[in-house]
Amino acid sequence: MDVSFYKDALLKKRAELVEGAGLNTLQSSMEHNNGRHGDMADQASGNNEVHIHLRLKQTDAKILQAIDEALMRLEKGVFGLCRDCGDPIAGARLNAIPWTRVCIDCKEKQKA
Secondary structure: OOHHHHHHHHHHHHHHHHHOOOHHHHHHHHHHHHOOOOOHHHHHHHHHHHHHHHHHHHHHHHHHHHHHHHHHHHHHOOOOEOOOOOOEOOHHHHHHOOOOOOOHHHHHHHHO
16 A cells, blocks of 8 residues: 555645635635625524534534544554454555545445
C-alpha cells in the first residue's frame, strides 16, 4: 500500500475543507437575515439558508475529524485496517474515501 499517496490525498482534502470553510457566506447570510429585510417569505428563506450553511459546516467538521484520525492511523501504521473487524479495507474504498474507518462489509452491517 502506498501510504504517501493516501497521506497526500488526506492532506489535500483537509486543505480544501479548511480553505473553503465558507465562513464569509455564512456570516453574510446571518447578517442579512438579522436585518429583517423583506417580507415573511424572504425572512424564512434567509433562515433556511443559514441552517443549510450550518449543516454543511457540521458535515465538514466531521470529515475534518475523520481525516485527522486517518492521519494518526497512518502515523501508527494501522491505516487501511477496518476499525471493527481488523481486516484490510479494499483499495477502491480507500481511494474513494481515504478517511474511512471501516470496510464495506462492516459499513453495511452498521446500516442494517
